[in-house]
Amino acid sequence: MTDHATDDRGIDRILEAWLRPGPSDLPDERFASIVAVVGRTSQRRRLRRFGNGSVPRPVGRRLAAAAAALLLVTSAGALVLGARWSAGPATPAGPSTPEATVPPTATVIELAVRDLAFVPTDLYAPADAPFEIRLADEDTQVPLGLEILDDAGRSRYASEVATGVTMRTFPVPALPTGTYAIRDRVHPNTSGVLHVGSAEPTGPALSPSPAPTFAHVVITTAGHAFTPTAVSFPVGRRFFIELHNLDTGVSHGIAIDDATGTPMLRAGASSGPVSIYPVDAMPAGSYVIFDPADPAVRATLVVVGSDGP
Amino acid sequence: MNTARPRRPIVSVHGVPLGAGMGQCVDLQLVEAARNGDREAYAELLRGRAGRLYAIAQRILRDPERAEDAVQDALVLAWRDLPALRDPARFDAWLHRVVVHACLAEARRTRRMTARLVELPVDIAVGRDDYLDVVEREALDRAFLRLAPEQRVLLVLRHYAGLETAAIAEVLGVPHGTVRSRLHHAHRVMRAALEADARGAFAGGTSA
Numbered sequence: 001m002t003d004h005a006t007d008d009r010g011i012d013r014i015l016e017a018w019l020r021p022g023p024s025d026l027p028d029e030r031f032a033s034i035v036a037v038v039g040r041t042s043q044r045r046r047l048r049r050f051g052n053g054s055v056p057r058p059v060g061r062r063l064a065a066a067a068a069a070l071l072l073v074t075s076a077g078a079l080v081l082g083a084r085w086s087a088g089p090a091t092p093a094g095p096s097t098p099e100a101t102v103p104p105t106a107t108v109i110e111l112a113v114r115d116l117a118f119v120p121t122d123l124y125a126p127a128d129a130p131f132e133i134r135l136a137d138e139d140t141q142v143p144l145g146l147e148i149l150d151d152a153g154r155s156r157y158a159s160e161v162a163t164g165v166t167m168r169t170f171p172v173p174a175l176p177t178g179t180y181a182i183r184d185r186v187h188p189n190t191s192g193v194l195h196v197g198s199a200e201p202t203g204p205a206l207s208p209s210p211a212p213t214f215a216h217v218v219i220t221t222a223g224h225a226f227t228p229t230a231v232s233f234p235v236g237r238r239f240f241i242e243l244h245n246l247d248t249g250v251s252h253g254i255a256i257d258d259a260t261g262t263p264m265l266r267a268g269a270s271s272g273p274v275s276i277y278p279v280d281a282m283p284a285g286s287y288v289i290f291d292p293a294d295p296a297v298r299a300t301l302v303v304v305g306s307d308g309p
Numbered sequence: 310m311n312t313a314r315p316r317r318p319i320v321s322v323h324g325v326p327l328g329a330g331m332g333q334c335v336d337l338q339l340v341e342a343a344r345n346g347d348r349e350a351y352a353e354l355l356r357g358r359a360g361r362l363y364a365i366a367q368r369i370l371r372d373p374e375r376a377e378d379a380v381q382d383a384l385v386l387a388w389r390d391l392p393a394l395r396d397p398a399r400f401d402a403w404l405h406r407v408v409v410h411a412c413l414a415e416a417r418r419t420r421r422m423t424a425r426l427v428e429l430p431v432d433i434a435v436g437r438d439d440y441l442d443v444v445e446r447e448a449l450d451r452a453f454l455r456l457a458p459e460q461r462v463l464l465v466l467r468h469y470a471g472l473e474t475a476a477i478a479e480v481l482g483v484p485h486g487t488v489r490s491r492l493h494h495a496h497r498v499m500r501a502a503l504e505a506d507a508r509g510a511f512a513g514g515t516s517a
Contacts, residue, residue, distance in 0.1 A: 011496045015468040018449045019368050026363035030377045034359070035352045037381070038388045043346055222386055223414040246382050250418055 127197030
């Protein structure tokens with residue numbers, strides 16, 4: 001061996017002979033998996049250049065591009081709810097009732113599942129009109145399906161069971177006035193009460209298409225970097241950051257500091273592929289999102305709008 | 310370095326070298342379609358490339374499963390970021406770069422977690438050659454895993470993928486001269502590691 005390794009030519013030959021054999025085909029099932037993931041993955045429409053041999057643009061143009069990207073993210077934030085609800089892999093299971101046709105002006109009820117509990121536990125819907133339940137599932141690795149039962153215990157609506165779907169929309173057919181039980185089909189103790197035809201006691205009156213109470217954005221971490229590096233939310237709203245961890249086996253998390261370095265959010269890191277971090281409404285301003293496991297991994301969060309009186 | 314020996318030919322389209330030795334003819338229409346969100350076009354692009362990229366990743370990481378993971382991460386990230394690729398003719402170099410970065414990230418993780426020594430099974434039907442015996446291959450495995458991930462990348466791109474230094478420079482995004490000096494250094498480190506292994510002094514100490 002050492003005889004061969006006495007000069008670069010010897011090393012050349014040794015390395016080529018050594019490296020040549022071995023697997024050279026990606027297994028078919030892995031290729032199919034990649035194509036399937038691509039099928040569920042949206043492309044990023046960023047203005048950042050990402051090519052070989054490209055010449056960096058002048059700083060002024062880069063700033064302009066960054067500003068444009070920020071505007072894009074801001075405007076996309078208004079649409080992100082509708083765009084994200086149905087994303088994600090689903091594993092349909094079990095019987096379900098036929099989906100209702102819900103008009104675009106129908107009432108939308110926001111619901112979250114956290115630690116196998118509904119938040120809130122009391123929901124309010126209009127009588128005799130279809131409505132939608134939009135659900136943010138923070139227990140991402142837990143299967144979930146919604147079921148609504150009347151006071152006689154009869155099932156009036158049952159969705160399919162799915163795992164790993166973080167945001168789902170359930171179109172519920174019209175129900176007569178009454179009080180119904182709503183529960184997770186998989187975990188019946190995850191339950192709440194659906195009040196149909198009665199006004200919410202402390203909240204605003206029922207209205208068609210009420211403004212969503214929270215927003216949602218996806219941040220990907222891969223190769224020790226966040227993508228995108230700038231996100232924006234409207235002021236005064238609770239929101240969710242969904243962290244997609246592409247660094248297999250490596251823990252990542254989300255922490256938020258304000259401009260003075262004051263902690264606004266501290267959450268544990270996870271090596272799981274998807275983690276959801278609920279963030280309470282924050283005042284308008286610029287914040288730093290970073291990975292507590294690797295503080296050099298950073299992004300900018302801008303909360304836009306007026307804080308009001 | 311033996312620069313006189315013939316290497317793999319550079320594929321060209323319309324007389325212009327494309328992919329700079331990536332061994333692949335770039336279908337610009339497919340790349341353009343994929344950039345515009347055509348998943349079928351992207352799958353078609355991958356169909357002819359995934360095997361080679363996996364082979365490169367596997368040789369850098371010396372672990373088939375981690376190589377699969379790295380390639381999957383890279384190809385999904387490449388799809389997401391494809392709209393930002395400005396020059397479709399550079400698709401192959403860009404894709405190699407994404408895969409190499411994924412391998413580097415994977416290798417660093419591996420190194421952090423544990424000093425793994427994963428050795429390739431010797432495939433007699435495919436992998437045996439007249440030049441190296443099993444003992445030598447094991448010594449090479451040990452020496453190679455002593456290298457920094459960046460050095461492994463250089464050696465694989467050069468001696469497995471058959472890329473010229475200019476093409477490696479394009480993949481890595483560093484100057485041509487930097488590749489040459491780093492490649493020379495990687496050869497020296499590899500040689501030192503092999504010599505140390507032969508002396509039975511492999512365990513402990515640095516190799517270069």
